[in-house]
Amino acid sequence: MITQEQFRSNFDVAGKRLFFNHAAYSPISRPVVNAINEFFEHRQMGNPLAWNIAVDHMEGLRSNYGKLVGAPAERIAHMANTVSGVNVLANGLDWKAGDHILLYVDEFPSNVMPFLNLKDRGVEVEFISAGDGRVTPELFEAALKPQTRLISISSVQYLTGFRADLKNLSELCHSRNIIFSVDAIQSVGVVPTDVIASGVDFMAVGGHKWMMSPLGTGFLYVTEELQSRLKLVHRGYMGHVNPIDFGNFDQELSPNAQRFELGAFNASGMVGAEKATELLLECGIDSIFRHVRKLIGQFEWGLDELPFKTMYQFEENEQSSICMFSHNDASRNEAIFQSLSASGVNISLRGGGLRLAPHYYNTSDEVDQILALLKGSS
DSSP, rough: OHHHHHHHHOTTTTTTBEOOBBBTTTOOOOHHHHHHHHHHHHHHHTTTTTHHHHHHHHHHHHHHHHHHHTTOOOEEESSHHHHHHHHHHHHOOOOOOOOOEEEETTTGGGHHHHHHHGGTTTOOEEEEEETTTTOHHHHHHHHHHEEEEEEEEEOOOOTOOBBBBHHHHHHHHHHTOOOOEETTTTTTTTSSOOEEEEEEEEEEEEEETTTOTTTTOOEEEEOHHHHTTTOHHHHHGBHHHHHHHOOOOOOOOOOOEEEEEEEOHHHHHHHHHHHHHHHHHOOOHHHHHHHHHHHHHHHHHHTTTEEEESSSSOOGGGOOSSSEEEESGGGHHHHHHHHHHHEEOOOOOTTEEEEEOTTTTTHHHHHHHHHHHHHHHO
């Protein structure tokens, strides 16, 4: 177990910028950079064992991903990003004309575009809305049809910070024989996650946000039952029982989720991601989430003293690591964003508001600093 102070000491950005933009991307830590550089030295010097070293890191990362979401490693497949994982699901199912998919209207495109691509096969994609930002099971239930085959939702909404009730959504889906899919890029690495307890059938996650990993890393999780129903649209040698038995074209696919992996992989990225996820696991995701929620609570309390407001009011079990806020005069948000950026603050301008997304290395003092800058800009 490592403390928050020890974790912070690994980040060179700390003390140089006020970085509160982890819902967009994360800085990578010094141990991650060192791990990548060490692997590159093997490649640079032509180490004949470089492939074996890369595979060892790949399997270590697979194990870490499983631990982060409460899944066995064999249910994890490496993906380059979230949308690659969602495409495995969208393209792998045996769709029929008239089949119905339910999505939330403000999902990130990664959780929309692969399903929209099914329209030319006669699949209907319907969007539900939530005026108060609360994407509840009741909203989905009211929109169900006899033809509904799949519901896909973000575990945490990137425009509001709303955290979905995955367990009740899965129970709703399974009571109607509907597949339940989750885009979890805005939660894994910061919000405690258990795909088994939540009843998730499929999950796709990119690594460059809350898992603090290099771009081009991520994974999918799929149950054994759903895997058996997914056709391989793309097939590569890494998805087989013995990938390095190159001449054996008759060998079986891996019985595990690994069957969805293709060929030569992003080895350096996976080396870095293994170290990044190892650090998060050593911190403990429960501890990370408590710390982040404390920082957001401090920030929201400070906004009460300023001409700013939080944009959404959610119950405790609906809150996440994202805080959306706005100046009382929303037309000033873009100018405030530019002013903060010029002062070395990294946040996002999203959905007509400003988005604060702290991680475990951020501190209470840094929250005070951004509040002071907001006071000066108002």
